[in-house]
Amino acid sequence: MTSSATRPKPRGARARAAIAAKTLRTDRWWLAPLITVIGLGAWITYATVRVFMHKWYWVEEYHYLTPFYSPCVTDRCIPEASHFGQYLPGWWIVPDAAFTLPFLLLFRLTCYYYRKAYYRSFWLSPPACAVPDGHASYGGETRFPLIVQNSHRYFFYFAAIISLINTWDAIAAFRSPEGFGFGLGNLILVGNVVMLWAYTISCHSCRHIIGGRLKHFSKHPVRYRAWGYVSWLNVRHMQLAWITLGTLALTDFYVMSVAAGWISDLRFIN
Amino acid sequence: MGTKRNFRIWRGDADGGELTDYAVEVNEGEVVLDVIHRLQATDAPDLACRWNCKAGKCGSCSMEINGMPKLGCMTRMSTFEEDETVTVTPLRTFPVIRDLVTDVSFNYEKARETPAFAPPADLAPGDYRMQQVDVERSQEFRKCIECFLCQNVCHVIRDHDENKPAFSGPRYFIRAAELDMHPLDAKTDRKEYAQSEQGLGFCNITKCCTEVCPEHIKITDNGIIPMKERVVDRRYDPLVWLGSKIFRRGQVPQTSVTSEHSPGAVRSNAAGGGLHSHAGGSHDPAAETQAQQGVNWHREVPHPTAPAVDASGKLPLTELTFDRAAAPSPFGDDVTFPLPPEHLNFAHPDQDQKH
Numbered sequence: 001m002t003s004s005a006t007r008p009k010p011r012g013a014r015a016r017a018a019i020a021a022k023t024l025r026t027d028r029w030w031l032a033p034l035i036t037v038i039g040l041g042a043w044i045t046y047a048t049v050r051v052f053m054h055k056w057y058w059v060e061e062y063h064y065l066t067p068f069y070s071p072c073v074t075d076r077c078i079p080e081a082s083h084f085g086q087y088l089p090g091w092w093i094v095p096d097a098a099f100t101l102p103f104l105l106l107f108r109l110t111c112y113y114y115r116k117a118y119y120r121s122f123w124l125s126p127p128a129c130a131v132p133d134g135h136a137s138y139g140g141e142t143r144f145p146l147i148v149q150n151s152h153r154y155f156f157y158f159a160a161i162i163s164l165i166n167t168w169d170a171i172a173a174f175r176s177p178e179g180f181g182f183g184l185g186n187l188i189l190v191g192n193v194v195m196l197w198a199y200t201i202s203c204h205s206c207r208h209i210i211g212g213r214l215k216h217f218s219k220h221p222v223r224y225r226a227w228g229y230v231s232w233l234n235v236r237h238m239q240l241a242w243i244t245l246g247t248l249a250l251t252d253f254y255v256m257s258v259a260a261g262w263i264s265d266l267r268f269i270n
Numbered sequence: 271m272g273t274k275r276n277f278r279i280w281r282g283d284a285d286g287g288e289l290t291d292y293a294v295e296v297n298e299g300e301v302v303l304d305v306i307h308r309l310q311a312t313d314a315p316d317l318a319c320r321w322n323c324k325a326g327k328c329g330s331c332s333m334e335i336n337g338m339p340k341l342g343c344m345t346r347m348s349t350f351e352e353d354e355t356v357t358v359t360p361l362r363t364f365p366v367i368r369d370l371v372t373d374v375s376f377n378y379e380k381a382r383e384t385p386a387f388a389p390p391a392d393l394a395p396g397d398y399r400m401q402q403v404d405v406e407r408s409q410e411f412r413k414c415i416e417c418f419l420c421q422n423v424c425h426v427i428r429d430h431d432e433n434k435p436a437f438s439g440p441r442y443f444i445r446a447a448e449l450d451m452h453p454l455d456a457k458t459d460r461k462e463y464a465q466s467e468q469g470l471g472f473c474n475i476t477k478c479c480t481e482v483c484p485e486h487i488k489i490t491d492n493g494i495i496p497m498k499e500r501v502v503d504r505r506y507d508p509l510v511w512l513g514s515k516i517f518r519r520g521q522v523p524q525t526s527v528t529s530e531h532s533p534g535a536v537r538s539n540a541a542g543g544g545l546h547s548h549a550g551g552s553h554d555p556a557a558e559t560q561a562q563q564g565v566n567w568h569r570e571v572p573h574p575t576a577p578a579v580d581a582s583g584k585l586p587l588t589e590l591t592f593d594r595a596a597a598p599s600p601f602g603d604d605v606t607f608p609l610p611p612e613h614l615n616f617a618h619p620d621q622d623q624k625h
Contacts, residue, residue: 015285017280025338116474116477126429126478130337132425133425141472141473147471208496215404
């Protein structure tokens with residue numbers, strides 16, 4: 001008679017399976033983090049260059065203002081581009097949209113999707129599922145500084161206000177020297193604002209505030225419906241995060257090109 | 271007739287082991303678990319593997335196939351190339367018992383530590399009424415088959431074994447979320463509990479738990495992130511704090527979870543002193559007392575009655591000597607159902623007031 005009895009050892013003395021390979025994954029698990037690093041790295045480089053360029057952000061003829069300079073609040077701003085006044089000195093180190101850019105940066109930095117993206121790709125914690133963490137110890141978001149990620153909700157409130165400002169910019173841009181006007185730039189500005197709203201509203205914090213925090217949906221039918229819509233958008237939060245990076249860069253590049261005179265705006269009306 | 275495919279399977283136990291090569295016949299429509307069974311029938315009769323339903327519903331055959339945590343019974347052989355070597359290893363996060371079988375008792379300990387459903391004070395069991403829209407969110411989490419793939423893939427404990435005492439894992443975060451979203455659950459401090467005792471703060475939402483879930487539960491988006499947001503409501507929201515100071519409303523009854531330590535900080539069992547207990551309830555003595563409220567372990571329960579014997583002192587076991595046509599009750603003829611509640615070990619907290 002054969003015996004295959006495996007007598008369990010006392011607790012604590014047990015070891016994990018001795019597998020030498022760090023990961024046995026055979027697929028290209030490194031591709032997604034690599035694309036994230038390239039994508040985010042390229043965008044941050046472009047945005048940094050543009051923010052400190054301090055020119056080509058305003059098209060006087062059509063009132064196009066790039067979102068990277070909205071609202072323009074330093075005293076070096078072109079006065080017509082400062083829709084909400086000028087409050088800050090015009091040193092080159094101060095971004096012209098110094099009131100909004102830090103909050104937008106923090107909104108995206110604490111976003112539940114971007115957190116996943118950069119924890120995986122930049123911080124390698126973990127680079128991919130079932131691939132070992134690149135660090136010896138791990139405390140997650142339990143202590144400073146990462147515990148500050150819990151403030152995402154406040155940056156959501158700011159981002160909603162900033163989206164209103166961007167909406168104002170897009171509406172104010174339906175202008176031409178003759179009065180009302182409408183061109184390709186308007187389409188790009190409006191498309192950008194629509195996508196920014198979609199990204200902002202699809203935020204996980206928004207989903208929670210709108211209805212997720214309720215225990216009884218049946219007592220709040222309106223909020224339940226709103227929660228359903230936000231949930232529908234929320235599933236697409238990652239796509240919207242990347243789409244808005246694209247539309248922001250495209251909008252800025254288009255405004256820069258027109259402002260610098262590299263291209264002329266394609267006008268539909270006036 | 272199928273083709274021969276190459277497999278590398280980890281063989282060994284806690285003392286060590288290695289990847290062993292096998293060439294096995296694979297037929298059309300088969301899954302990895304079928305191949306493991308064929309191996310047991312042919313080359314490796316002593317290969318240990320845990321399995322049960324072969325339908326992706328029992329959560330037993332969790333293993334790592336080509337490095338990814340998966341269910342053996344739900345991984346089709348057609349997803350691999352014909353000439354590909356398929357590597358099968360046991361779950362890495364838990365201690366190995368033998369071959370593909372691991373000791374997943376970590377998960378059961380964490381399950382015992384998670385406070386159970388707290389019945390509402392004003393409703394007797396049987397009088398619970400809920401609306402479908404209110405229970406939908408909780409129902410998603412009830413799909414969990416406890417395969418523990420999410421627990422296995424989570425890098426918080428997979429790569430950092432020292433976090434195990436302080437971290438309950440995705441499966442128990444959705445358990446906490448399920449009960450916190452439950453329309454009739456009377457416990458109000460599940461958020462604080464998740465943060466301070468389950469280690470919710472360790473999660474950095476890299477979503478691997480959602481990626482590996484064979485039931486496609488949106489663990490991160492629908493469970494963990496809402497729980498994190500609920501913690502923010504209570505702990506990190508200055509507006510809520512200000513509102514509660516000004517209007518004196520929404521005062522959180524700081525009942526059971528009172529953690530002086532930083533949220534979710536790493537603690538060893540020893541450092542936890544008398545607080546940490548695997549015996550059930552939570553780490554907190556007050557919470558444990560509360561959790562045990564419904565259970566009266568010292569209730570006097572009548573001893574089971576001895577079976578009735580006939581005149582000759584024997585059990586009336588044959589059809590000829592038995593006094594009726596059907597089989598006797600396995601509980602004894604003198605037991606009638608339902609049993610009187612005072613004969614049960616479990617008692618609803620309100621029961622003693624009513625009787």
